[in-house]
Amino acid sequence: MRRSVLRPTALASVLTVALVLAGCAATVTPPPASTLQTPAAWRTPAAGPGQHAGPVEQQWWQAFGDPVLSTLVTQALEHNGDVxxxxxxVAQYRALVGVAGAGQKPVVSVDTAPTRARQLSSAGVPYVTNIYQAEFQASYEVDLWGRxxxxxxxxxxxxxAEQANADAVALSIAATVATGYLNLRGLDAQLALTEATLKLREQSRDLAKRQFDVGYSSRLEWLQAQAEYQTTAETIPQLKRQIFEQENALSILVGGNPGPVARGVELTALQSPAVPEGLPSELLRRRxxxxxAEYNLVAINANLQATRDQLLPSFKLTAxxxxxxxxxHDFLNAPTRLWHLTGALAAPIFDGGRVQSQTDSVAAQRDQGIVAYESAVRNAFAETDNGLGAIARxxxxxxxxxxxxxxxxxxxxxxxxxxxNGYASYLEExxxxxxxxxxDVGSLQLRTRILTASVDLYRAMGGGWSAGR
Structure with missing residues (x-):
């Protein structure tokens, strides 16, 4: 095993070469100028006539006052497949941080290689030799340029970014479950209304039949009452089918098999949450x-630096x-100790423009990330403004x-x-x-839409996400 040590003059020469090559990093095109402007306020005030504003709650679904709804959201956040x-x-990318960080630490390895060989001497006589050795190796790359x-x-x-994505998925699933449950309660209310209306239609049909039997009204009025009864009766299985499908969809969302869903508060008793307040600039910290999008942009910029610096020399110490x-016997009691220390300086001389092309590619990704970030912010502004306007209207x-x-x-x-009293035909009634x-149906649908619009607004304003920035 050869012994070698870098002398001070050699080390100085290595550093001089490194400094000369330090100006060889790939060039990076400047990013595009930002076109993003944050509005000072929403087009629709949070606290309009007949409205009350409050903070954006973390567990906003509890504001509806329905324990069953809160239970369903909790189950979904725990068992939903997308979540x-x-x-x-998140766990995968947490591990990849450790992989990247390991590149900044020394690598130590051990190798043992006992060898037995039969060879020929210079006189042509075979002989057997045994070599026993154990070797420890440590290497460390000095991060001169921060690559x-x-x-x-x-x-x-x-x-x-993956943590934020997991929060976005959780927020979306919570909102989808809440919307699905509120729509289910709206369908339940419509079914109850239709069943009650069917009884009234039955009474009207029976009255028309009696009046026809005694000759007080025509057969046309009786048939019209019968047709209206049948029309209402036809609506009931349609609503039951929608309820059935909505239950199955909710069951899948909370991580279960298709099946029935428990009910809580009636639609008319569900509370409409306070309209959340907040300035547009606060969305940048909450959504x-x-x-x-912001973390992705940070990652691309860091990756851009690492890609650009591939043309710079690397300095690695190996002991x-x-x-x-x-x-x-000698290996165990009095072995020969060997060692060597190496300082290696490596720098690309010609790569055919590969690193510069890679740098240009990452720079283009950076530009895409900037546009994606601005688009995400604008989309957040629009969704929140639409949510506030929807509730008000x-x-x-x-x-x-x-x-x-x-x-x-x-x-x-x-x-x-x-x-x-015989003053008008049945057509008027x-x-x-x-x-x-x-x-009545419009009233129930409007109440459902107001409740679901509240869900959309809380989703738009980033409710339920409390990760620190």
């Missing part, structure tokens, strides 16, 4: 998809030490619907009395019944 995959990816540190930074930022002997629509429902109820009462039923 579990996202968490597994290894940049690779670790890139891995760390990618890991943080996980924005955080993911090897071991023991060796021709006899086992839906509540205004609900006020008009309540007025229409009150008018329809009064019209039906008058039409029914006129029909019973039938038309009033249809109008009231339509208003």
């Amino acid at each position: 579990r995959v996202a968490r597994a990816r 290894l540190a940049a690779a670790t930074d890139a891995a760390t930022a990618t890991y943080q 996980p998809d924005i955080a993911r 090897v030490g071991g023991i060796q002997s021709l006899k086992m 839906l509540k205004e629509q609900a006020v008009q619907n309540d007025a229409r429902r009150a008018t329809a109820a009064q019209t039906l009462r008058i039409a029914h009395n006129r029909y019973r 039938l038309d009033a019944q249809r109008t009231l039923y339509s208003a």
Whole structure:
């Protein structure tokens, strides 16, 4: 085993060459100028007429006041397949940070290679030799230019982006479960309304039949009442099918098999959460998809530095030490100690433009990341503004619907009395019944849409995500 040590003059020469080559890093094109502008406020105020604003709660689904809804969201966050995959990816990229960080640490290995060989001497006489040796080797790359540190930074930022992605998946699943459950309660309410309406249609049909039997009304009115009854009866299996499918979808979302879903508070008793308040700039710290885009951009910039510095020289120290002997007894008791220390300087001279092309490719990825970040922010602004506007407009629509429902109820009462007393045909009552039923269905649908719009707003404002930035 050869012994070698770098002398001070040799080390100085190595460092001089390294400094000369330090200017050989690949060139990086500058990033595009940002076009992002943060609005000062939302187009629709959070606290408009008849609204109350509050903070963005972490577990916002509890604000609906339904324990079953909270249980379903909790189960989904624990068992949903997409959430579990996202968490597994976080664990994967956490391990990759360790892989990247290991490049900045020394590598130590041990090797033992006892050898027995039969050879010929110069006189042509065969002889057998035994060589016993054990060797320890340690190597360490000196990170002169920060290339290894940049690779670790890139891995760390990618890991943080995956954490933010897992938060985004969890937020999306929680919102989807909440929306699915609220739609299910809306369908339940519509089914109950339709079943109650069917009983009223049955009473009207029976009344029309009796009046026809005694000759008080025509066969046409009786058939019209019968047709209206059948139309309402046809709606019930349609609603039951939608409920069945919605239950199966919810069961899958919470990580179970298709099946029934427990019910909690009735739709009319569900609370409409406070409209969350917050400035547009706060979304940059709260929405996980924005955080993911930002961390991805950090990772690309770090990767860009590591790629650019591939043209710079690398300096690696290697120390090897071991023991060796021709006899086992001497190997165990008095072996010969051997060692050597090597300092290696390596720098590419010509690579055909490979590193520069790789650098240009990563720089293009950086530009894409900048655009993706700005798009994520703009999309967040639009979703939040749309959510605030939707709740405000839906509540205004609900006020008009309540007025229409009150008018329809009064019209039906008058039409029914006129029909019973023979002052009007059944067509007037039938038309009033249809109008009231339509208003009642619209009322339930509007209430459901207001509740689900609250879910959309909390999702848009990053509710439920509390990871530190």
